[in-house]
Amino acid sequence: MTSLNDRIGTVFATILKRPVEADEEIARETEKGWDSLRHMELVFALEEEFGVEFSEEDIACLDSRAAFAVRVRELM
Amino acid sequence: MNHDIVMEGSGYRLRPIVLGDAQTIVDIRLHDQRRNRFINPISPDPAAQDAYLRSYLERAGDYYFVVERRATGRPEGLVAIYDKDHEQPGWAEWGRWVLLPESPAGPESAWLVYKTGFERLSLDLLYCRTVAANERVVSFHDSCGLVRDRVLKDYVTLDGQKQDSVEHHLPKDAWPAVDVKLASIAARVARKLA
Numbered sequence: 026m027t028s029l030n031d032r033i034g035t036v037f038a039t040i041l042k043r044p045v046e047a048d049e050e051i052a053r054e055t056e057k058g059w060d061s062l063r064h065m066e067l068v069f070a071l072e073e074e075f076g077v078e079f080s081e082e083d084i085a086c087l088d089s090r091a092a093f094a095v096r097v098r099e100l101m
Numbered sequence: 102m103n104h105d106i107v108m109e110g111s112g113y114r115l116r117p118i119v120l121g122d123a124q125t126i127v128d129i130r131l132h133d134q135r136r137n138r139f140i141n142p143i144s145p146d147p148a149a150q151d152a153y154l155r156s157y158l159e160r161a162g163d164y165y166f167v168v169e170r171r172a173t174g175r176p177e178g179l180v181a182i183y184d185k186d187h188e189q190p191g192w193a194e195w196g197r198w199v200l201l202p203e204s205p206a207g208p209e210s211a212w213l214v215y216k217t218g219f220e221r222l223s224l225d226l227l228y229c230r231t232v233a234a235n236e237r238v239v240s241f242h243d244s245c246g247l248v249r250d251r252v253l254k255d256y257v258t259l260d261g262q263k264q265d266s267v268e269h270h271l272p273k274d275a276w277p278a279v280d281v282k283l284a285s286i287a288a289r290v291a292r293k294l295a
Contacts, residue, residue: 057236057237057240058240058244059237059240060207060237060238060240060241060244061205061207061208061237061241062207062208062241062244062245062283062286063240063244065205065207065208065286065289065290066286069286069289079293080293081205081293081294081295084205084290084293085203085205
């Protein structure tokens with residue numbers, strides 16, 4: 026069974042349009058392609074993948090793959 | 102120029118900047134010191150912005166807007182379309198785009214700029230020039246589907262340093278596809294806004 030982290034990685038790979046390693050740390054601050062449009066695409070793609078809903082505050086604060094993983098777990 | 106264009110979106114609107122917005126300009130442009138390295142510095146004195154606005158209101162072909170949240174009226178950004186017909190008839194540049202760091206208005210404010218340009222100003226093409234080091238905004242324009250034209254060497258001087266700029270453009274016939282993409286994102290973001 027695909028782990029939550031792997032599923033998040035797959036979503037990141039799709040939206041950022043690049044391969045993502047299994048435990049790769051990805052941060053908005055350092056990822057050139059993580060612009061504000063791709064950020065919203067990540068939000069919506071993760072919502073659809075996991076059946077969760079991020080708040081406006083989440084959207085402003087979630088700035089890394091790890092942060093999204095923590096928040097998804099909290100919301101599930 | 103002294104215009105009356107209001108462009109309503111899903112969660113945000115563009116409304117004309119007015120003389121009373123001098124403090125708003127200071128608040129928004131000076132909010133994020135980290136991002137300020139990519140934009141021209143301004144005086145923190147609202148009186149200086151007031152003088153700038155008086156000059157702007159006399160300038161033809163320059164449409165400056167406040168990006169305002171529809172539900173609350175809170176200003177969350179600034180953006181402008183300018184130099185209309187300057188490079189070529191029917192063309193204009195857009196920029197002066199600054200948003201509060203936590204604001205999710207990015208995609209929708211760009212969408213509203215394009216709607217304004219193509220649907221209200223009847224432009225044939227909109228272009229923008231972004232400091233190359235501002236990688237996230239350069240990426241944004243790529244992600245929206247704009248055409249990346251060229252790199253303008255040493256195009257601007259910021260903090261005493263010459264910086265390259267990346268030029269993108271969106272012609273009218275490519276707008277419908279970008280419209281669909283950005284409108285969808287704007288609508289979904291709007292559902293989350295207080």
